[in-house]
């Protein structure tokens with residue numbers, strides 16, 4: 072599938088962006104990047120450390136720089152998994168919408184987000200207070216923002232990662248086919 076543009080995955084914590092992104096990159100024989108990992112490599116420190124020393128604002132600045140860096144990537148087309156908060160800055164949403172990338176929103180219910188994030192402690196926003204209430208609050212604010220930037224939405228609840236990756240690939244192909252049909256219809260008008 073050489074005609075598939077850069078693929079960028081957005082969605083809440085625990086939607087499976089990192090996991091599905093890696094699987095998609097293998098299916099498409101592409102480089103895989105995770106914006107959180109790139110931020111950590113650039114900073115020489117992990118995300119909990121960045122939140123602790125620079126606050127969320129410091130992390131968001133680094134996240135925007137990383138998004139710009141990844142969108143300017145000169146190599147072959149890539150698959151990029153983002154962090155769940157990438158859509159919170161207007162600037163980032165504009166970057167995503169103005170890019171040629173195909174943006175996939177991996178949807179997960181709050182119950183699934185909670186279940187899938189409960190096994191790890193590397194997400195600073197879920198370390199204090201009530202994780203369920205936090206995820207619910209974030210989802211209310213962010214779900215419309217994910218929808219605003221997405222070309223394709225893939226539901227991930229009660230599915231194995233491999234079937235979600237296959238479902239995403241099918242949805243991407245369908246989207247590209249529709250775009251091509253619309254383009255041809257306009258050209259032949």
Ligand SMILES: Nc1ncnc2c1ncn2[C@@H]1O[C@H](COP(=O)(O)OP(=O)(O)O)[C@@H](O)[C@H]1O
Nearest residue numbers: 083084085086087088089090187230231232235
């Ligand atoms: N579709 C899925 N079904 C079951 N578990 C999943 C699914 N997608 C991801 N997971 C698991 O959920 C956890 C969080 O996934 P991750 O890819 O880190 O999410 P994100 O990057 O969106 O925060 C991991 O343990 C992963 O193995």
Ligand SMILES: O=C(O)C1=C[C@@H](OP(=O)(O)O)[C@@H](O)[C@H](O)C1
Nearest residue numbers: 083084085107154155156194195
């Ligand atoms: O939702 C968020 O604001 C965040 C999500 C995390 O990434 P994942 O969505 O991959 O967990 C990471 O970027 C950071 O902890 C903040």
Ligand SMILES: [Mg+2]
Nearest residue numbers: 088089152153
């Ligand atoms: Mg991730």
